[in-house]
Amino acid sequence: MSDPGPSPLPPGLPAVGARTGSRGTTGPGTGARPALPGPPSFARTRPADAPAAPDGARPAQEDTVTARRSAMARILSGPTGLGTASLHPCRTEPPAVPEASPAVPQAPEATGAPAAGTPVPGLYHHPVPEPDQARVEEVSRRIKRWAVDEVQAFPPEWEDQFDGFSVGRYMVACHPDAPTVDHLMIATRLMVAENAVDDCYCEDHGGSPIGLGSRLLLAHTALDPLHTTGEYEPAWLASLGSDAPRRAYRSAMEYFVRQSSASQADRYRHDMARLHLGYLAEAAWSQEDHVPEVWEYLAMRQFNNFRPCPTITDTVGGYELPADLHALPAMQRVIALAGNATTIVNDLYSYTKELNSPGRHLNLPVVIAEREGVSERDAYLKAVEVHNDLMHAFESEAAALAAACPVPTVLRFLRGVAVWVDGNHYWHQTNTYRYSLPDFW
Known part of the structure; x- marks a missing residue:
């Protein structure tokens, strides 16, 4: 593993751990990833000589938009400054040349460009370049x-x-x-x-x-x-x-x-234990033929989700996010929101596949329809809204953490998680072998 060097915490970092429970805002359905505002706990204090806003007045929108763009752009551009060159994405190998060994059957993607697929209408996501x-x-x-x-x-x-x-x-x-x-x-x-x-x-x-x-x-x-x-x-x-x-x-x-380092390996084991706990909750509901409340289902999905995948982004990138920075409550919230949003993507794209499988498969649209007494179509569209709220919250919290803790490894890790979220959607959208969308539009 390459050593990124020490990661001194900036002044005031303990405030990063404070939570206020704020949520992200509504944004466009597709396009370049926007920069979203951070929650109040990350906001800078108004200077003493700055005029107070009139009662009932809204903050200046221009400043808010500028802050959003700056924070998320910083995440996606990666770390900058003296000593950070080794933290930027790079290739250290020549183009791969297949070995002259017995041929192994190729996966479908190796034979040509993937199908574009159709994104879920109204789903908040960001297009990615073809891999x-x-x-x-x-x-x-x-x-x-x-x-x-x-x-x-x-x-x-x-x-x-x-x-x-x-x-x-x-x-x-x-x-x-x-x-x-x-x-x-x-x-x-x-x-x-x-x-x-x-x-x-x-x-x-x-x-x-x-x-x-x-x-x-x-x-x-x-x-x-x-x-x-x-x-x-x-x-x-x-x-x-x-x-x-x-x-x-x-x-x-x-x-x-x-x-990996010992810390990264232990992190992964912990995340896999979370995953297995989620499997067990879903299995218990299956044995009892029980449909959970929507909030209970979302709690299960916070454990039975993709979290182990984006949290190894630093190992796969050849660097390490130090354990103390990974353990920050604000970082944990960002990771949890990313895992939750990507897992609801799976619920939405696999919905038709699961309906055609034997037995009853729990997914968010099925649970919403059952527990909230709405049609399958309305339940599916409500699940899209839930996903979008999770995505906006993820982007808001990530931008806020980047502003509060501009440590190079933190910025690169946040960027890696954001890219993983987008790549996960890309795969679900383009994998027409496995997934097709319901006819709800």
């Missing part, structure tokens, strides 16, 4: 070789589904600042491993809510090793190769810890 096709092809080739040869992550009859997932295009779009393909492969293996657990333990490839807690606990030991006695350790080690999810978790984690 580097050479990198997409190389990541696709490597990940299939790993999944087939190293960990046997799926049987031959699932090959078309593995290809259709287009994980190479997904990860290249989400991590454009990865210095090398090796760095991209860190995220790609973990993504495939997480989906193997979801499919085989939770979903329709053999998954079941019955006994899920035991399966998840034992799989989690592939990420967070068991420390036991010499007598019992061999049995545990043997168990790590007993099924595809554990094989994938173990191998992906071994690759990850070679590139």
